[in-house]
Amino acid sequence: xxxxxxxxxxxxxxxxxxxxxxxxxxCTAQDLILFAHVSGNLNPLMxxxxxDATPSDPVxxxxxxxxxxxxxxxxxxxxxxxLYRSQNLRFLRRVHVGDKVTATVVCREKRDEPVxxxxxxxxxxxxxxxxxxxxxxxxxxxxxITEARDLPTLIVDSVDHFGALVAKAAxxxxxxxxxxCPHDHNSLGGALMxxxxxxxxxxxxGDPARIAAAAKELGKDLSGYAIEAFAxxxxxxxxxxxxxxxxxxxAVMKGDLHSDVLLAEVVKKDGGLRGHARISHVFALDVPTLxxxxxxxxxxxxxxxxxxxxxxxxxxAVDLAxxxxxxxxxxxxxxxxxTINPAIPSTLDxxxxxxxxxxxxxxxxxxxxxxxxxxxxxxxxxxxxxIASLVAGRANVLIVPNLEAGNMVAKELTFVxxxxxxxxxxxxxxxxxxxxxxxxxxxxxxxxxxxQLYGYYRREGRPFGLEPPVAKAAE
Numbered sequence: 001x002x003x004x005x006x007x008x009x010x011x012x013x014x015x016x017x018x019x020x021x022x023x024x025x026x027c028t029a030q031d032l033i034l035f036a037h038v039s040g041n042l043n044p045l046m047x048x049x050x051x052d053a054t055p056s057d058p059v060x061x062x063x064x065x066x067x068x069x070x071x072x073x074x075x076x077x078x079x080x081x082x083l084y085r086s087q088n089l090r091f092l093r094r095v096h097v098g099d100k101v102t103a104t105v106v107c108r109e110k111r112d113e114p115v116x117x118x119x120x121x122x123x124x125x126x127x128x129x130x131x132x133x134x135x136x137x138x139x140x141x142x143x144x145i146t147e148a149r150d151l152p153t154l155i156v157d158s159v160d161h162f163g164a165l166v167a168k169a170a171x172x173x174x175x176x177x178x179x180x181c182p183h184d185h186n187s188l189g190g191a192l193m194x195x196x197x198x199x200x201x202x203x204x205x206g207d208p209a210r211i212a213a214a215a216k217e218l219g220k221d222l223s224g225y226a227i228e229a230f231a232x233x234x235x236x237x238x239x240x241x242x243x244x245x246x247x248x249x250x251a252v253m254k255g256d257l258h259s260d261v262l263l264a265e266v267v268k269k270d271g272g273l274r275g276h277a278r279i280s281h282v283f284a285l286d287v288p289t290l291x292x293x294x295x296x297x298x299x300x301x302x303x304x305x306x307x308x309x310x311x312x313x314x315x316x317a318v319d320l321a322x323x324x325x326x327x328x329x330x331x332x333x334x335x336x337x338x339t340i341n342p343a344i345p346s347t348l349d350x351x352x353x354x355x356x357x358x359x360x361x362x363x364x365x366x367x368x369x370x371x372x373x374x375x376x377x378x379x380x381x382x383x384x385x386x387i388a389s390l391v392a393g394r395a396n397v398l399i400v401p402n403l404e405a406g407n408m409v410a411k412e413l414t415f416v417x418x419x420x421x422x423x424x425x426x427x428x429x430x431x432x433x434x435x436x437x438x439x440x441x442x443x444x445x446x447x448x449x450x451x452q453l454y455g456y457y458r459r460e461g462r463p464f465g466l467e468p469p470v471a472k473a474a475e
Contacts (some may be wrong), residue, residue, distance in 0.1 A: 190444025
């Protein structure tokens with residue numbers, strides 16, 4: 001393993017008047033967020049817009065610009081061992097996200113050991129001065145050779161993937177949605193927020209007294225919403241399914257009731273919402289360390305799926321990912337190992353699913369497996385294992401071997417990696433939003449966006465925003 005580059009400082013005795021050093025840096029949104037955390041300065045002019053708000057052009061804090069000067073002094077000239085006495089700066093221009101700047105220090109004067117004075121300047125890519133000033137420092141008096149240091153990795157969730165999906169879904173007409181038992185502030189608040197954002201047109205089904213109490217807690221007026229009175233949870237779930245058959249609802253949303261109560265009505269052979277494919281559930285996860293939404297299935301419905309059930313699970317997840325904008329999803333079929341082992345049945349299923357995708361029995365995606373979690377998600381882990389694949393290290397859809405594994409993966413990402421989760425039941429005649437009773441309003445809002453986009457994909461045969469192919473005229 002190659003040694004890390006070493007940095008040698010310049011002592012006061014070695015320092016020459018006129019010596020100079022520079023660094024280049026491009027300002028990023030993450031820089032502004034980290035600086036706000038460290039400094040406590042939350043000036044909105046200096047922070048990227050939150051969530052799906054109108055994008056802003058934030059100004060880099062002037063002291064962030066000034067801190068680049070200290071980086072040159074402390075890292076390069078004079079380097080390790082340097083300590084500030086004073087620094088003055090005049091700020092002449094503003095720096096914005098995406099701007100490249102160069103910070104330069106020039107030794108102007110040496111005073112009594114160890115004092116030295118530097119002219120300091122930061123210029124933009126065009127050479128225009130951003131800030132300038134003078135630094136008085138104590139230069140090191142002892143030679144130090146320091147190995148370059150790798151700082152711990154920081155995770156900054158600066159990209160709101162769900163916000164983009166919500167904004168896209170809001171361009172569609174509101175989806176008439178039967179909301180089953182919205183008896184608490186989370187379930188009712190999520191439904192009302194989604195309605196206010198133009199995602200759904202909710203029909204509230206449940207105990208009117210409990211719904212009213214939840215609305216009072218939220219400070220919301222329900223006079224503009226349809227309410228159907230059912231005190232019994234099973235009857236409310238059955239009524240939601242019936243409304244789909246009547247054409248009065250195009251989606252179902254779970255409220256404050258157990259998932260199995262709602263699913264029992266959805267999957268009934270007579271009068272339920274079964275379609276041609278096996279019903280499955282997909283978690284859509286906005287993970288801070290990933291550049292796109294991650295889809296995990298099945299973690300909520302099929303306990304120990306056989307091979308042909310997994311075919312439907314994969315296809316359902318692929319359809320949702322495509323509906324949300326992934327042109328060709330990369331599907332990793334998970335197991336404990338990345339090699340086929342007859343003693344581990346999930347590795348055999350994974351290999352068969354991969355081949356089925358190659359033969360067109362699973363459509364619209366690149367599928368590979370078996371893959372372990374590390375080499376499905378991390379490029380370096382895949383490279384270390386010597387796995388050559390279009391999916392390994394880059395999977396954006398994960399298919400788990402069974403419900404237990406899927407539930408653990410999804411909840412570990414949510415509670416350990418601080419991912420935000422939305423959920424949708426697929427394969428039924430209409431989308432079913434199967435959020436957890438502990439989910440907040442934002443998770444329910446994102447689930448409504450998934451339902452909107454998936455419903456459009458099912459109806460139109462293409463993702464929303466993608467124009468249909470133009471038929472060529474016969475020659």
